[in-house]
Amino acid sequence: MTETMTYARYLALDDLLACQHPRSDADDELLFIIIHQTKELWLKQMIRELRLALEQVRADRLVPAYKALARVSRIQAVMTLSWDVLATMTPSDYSRFRHALGPSSGFQSDQFRTVEYMLGLKDGKFLTYQDDRPEARAAMVTALGAPSLWDEALAAAARAGLAIPAAVLGRDVTQPYEPSEGVEAAFLEVYRDPQRYWDLYQLAEKLVDLDDAMAAWRHKHVLTVERVIGGKRGTGGTAGASYLHSTLSKRAFPELWSLRTLL
Numbered sequence: 001m002t003e004t005m006t007y008a009r010y011l012a013l014d015d016l017l018a019c020q021h022p023r024s025d026a027d028d029e030l031l032f033i034i035i036h037q038t039k040e041l042w043l044k045q046m047i048r049e050l051r052l053a054l055e056q057v058r059a060d061r062l063v064p065a066y067k068a069l070a071r072v073s074r075i076q077a078v079m080t081l082s083w084d085v086l087a088t089m090t091p092s093d094y095s096r097f098r099h100a101l102g103p104s105s106g107f108q109s110d111q112f113r114t115v116e117y118m119l120g121l122k123d124g125k126f127l128t129y130q131d132d133r134p135e136a137r138a139a140m141v142t143a144l145g146a147p148s149l150w151d152e153a154l155a156a157a158a159r160a161g162l163a164i165p166a167a168v169l170g171r172d173v174t175q176p177y178e179p180s181e182g183v184e185a186a187f188l189e190v191y192r193d194p195q196r197y198w199d200l201y202q203l204a205e206k207l208v209d210l211d212d213a214m215a216a217w218r219h220k221h222v223l224t225v226e227r228v229i230g231g232k233r234g235t236g237g238t239a240g241a242s243y244l245h246s247t248l249s250k251r252a253f254p255e256l257w258s259l260r261t262l263l
């Protein structure tokens with residue numbers, strides 16, 4: 001006989017709520033764990049939406065792709081807002097359990113890197129942190145080797161008649177994307193005549209939403225880091241806030257930003 005479905009069974013609550021294991025008696029460690037676990041759940045959902053959006057753009061189904069992309073940027077907004085919950089943890093609160101973290105760091109989040117790769121921010125060096133997690137590593141390798149959202153958007157733009165340079169369309173997608181003047185010029189056409197290229201124009205603005213939300217998340221991260229650990233080095237081995245500052249200029253869709261100067 002099958003068991004009656006209940007709230008707890010459907011949501012696997014006994015599993016979910018057994019996954020928090022503070023390593024100290026510090027009051028704020030549970031909050032720290034829960035913030036990170038919710039972030040990993042949202043990243044899981046983002047990866048799914050991005051996969052869907054990639055497939056839809058590849059098939060020239062741009063309108064359904066907007067829906068998935070809009071959901072991604074709303075999830076990003078929730079993740080950015082969650083910094084305000086974590087910022088209630090003071091430097092003295094954090095210092096009570098920071099030692100328990102050892103050399104672990106958000107730097108090692110495979111799902112965060114998978115999202116970066118799917119957007120087009122490719123850097124294979126992050127694979128090295130997954131030597132003990134073959135499935136996580138494999139998902140990163142797949143995202144690293146596949147065309148990014150920007151690669152697919154540029155291919156769709158070329159199919160729609162925009163003059164995307166052949167070298168860009170045939171690029172090695174495992175490598176970091178290099179901004180191209182030809183791509184900037186092509187999208188300048190779209191922004192100068194939105195009515196004519198309405199679908200690509202909408203897609204471009206959805207992609208700017210994603211870059212914008214990612215940058216907002218990065219800004220709030222570095223601000224929270226400065227508030228909680230000041231200029232201390234990171235547990236992951238970087239210089240800390242100054243390293244995080246250097247990531248603020250990362251853009252997955254660089255020409256969509258640079259063309260604004262030319263409009």
Ligand code: HEM
Pocket residue numbers: 035036039086094104105106107108109112221224225228229233234235236237238239240241243244247
């Ligand atoms: C008190 C809270 C936090 C502090 C002090 C902190 C500090 C840092 C530092 C110093 C780094 C640089 C790598 C290193 O050397 O460790 C880093 C990276 C990172 N952290 Fe945090 N972090 C905090 C909370 C969070 C939270 C809540 C998240 C996710 C929701 C997060 C996600 C990440 C990610 C994804 C990176 C890699 C960023 C990149 O390389 O672009 N961190 N963090």
Ligand SMILES: N[C@@H](CC(=O)c1ccccc1NC=O)C(=O)O
Pocket residue numbers: 036098101104105106107229233234235236
């Ligand atoms: N990098 C942080 C530690 C940290 O925040 C962290 C540690 C383990 C798991 C996730 C973390 N979050 C982001 O880096 C620090 O230097 O204090």
